[in-house]
Every structure is written in structure tokens, then in C-alpha cells.
Amino acid sequence: MRTMPDGSQRPVKFDGVQGEYVIDRKFRVVNRPRARAQLLRQSEALAHNRAIGTWEVPNEAERIAALKLFKEMKITNIKVRVVKP
Incomplete structure (x- = not known):
């Protein structure tokens, strides 16, 4: 869950x-904008x-x-790894 500016909770x-x-x-x-918003x-x-x-x-x-995207957006609490599908 994350807390919205109005105090409500969203999944x-x-x-x-x-x-x-x-x-x-x-x-x-x-x-892209939607992907960046999801990452945030x-x-x-x-x-x-x-x-x-x-x-993954x-x-x-x-x-x-x-x-590259994490660095650009200054995201430090998400890691990335390669996993075969």
C-alpha cells in the first residue's frame, strides 16, 4: 500500500x-511516462x-x-536481476 497526499491508502x-x-x-x-509513474x-x-x-x-x-532508468530517476530501493522466462 502507499499513502496518497490526502491520506488515503492505495494498493x-x-x-x-x-x-x-x-x-x-x-x-x-x-x-515512457506510464512506466516511469509505475516505477515511482x-x-x-x-x-x-x-x-x-x-x-526480474x-x-x-x-x-x-x-x-539506466533507476539511475536517471534516482531509484535506490529496487534491484534488478536476470531470470530466464
């Missing part, structure tokens, strides 16, 4: 939990709940794209 979707990490599987990393929502929810997220991507090229 943020992830694909699962593995140990201490909240997992979100991505087949493709895109740098996920990061805010993780920070609010003092959790760490992991994006299918190959090294997508991992590099995710790392």
Missing part, C-alpha cells in the same frame, strides 16, 4: 514475494513499508536498461 501491484524481496517481473523495460509508485510503496524490490528481467540488455 501497488507486484508479482510476488521471495524472502525479504518484493518481486516484479518485467519482460521489457520501457522509459513502486519505489514509494517500498520506502513506506521499508522493503526492497527486485525487478529476461536478459542482460533489459537489465542494463533498467539500471
Whole structure:
């Protein structure tokens, strides 16, 4: 859940939990407004709940794209790893 400016709570979707990490599987990393907004929502929810997220991507090229996006947006509470689909 994340807290909105008016104090209400809204859910943020992830694909699962593995140990201490909240997992979100991505087949493709895109740098578009909706994807950036989702990334911010996920990061805010993780920070609010003092959790760490992991994006699972299918190959090294997508991992590099995710790392570039995280750096650009100053996201530090989401990690990325390659997992074969």
C-alpha cells in the first residue's frame, strides 16, 4: 500500500514475494511516462513499508536498461536481476 497526499491508502501491484524481496517481473523495460509513474509508485510503496524490490528481467540488455532508468530517476530501493522466462 502507499499513502496518497490526502491520506488515503492505495494498493501497488507486484508479482510476488521471495524472502525479504518484493518481486516484479518485467519482460521489457520501457522509459515512457506510464512506466516511469509505475516505477515511482513502486519505489514509494517500498520506502513506506521499508522493503526492497527486485525487478526480474529476461536478459542482460533489459537489465542494463533498467539500471539506466533507476539511475536517471534516482531509484535506490529496487534491484534488478536476470531470470530466464
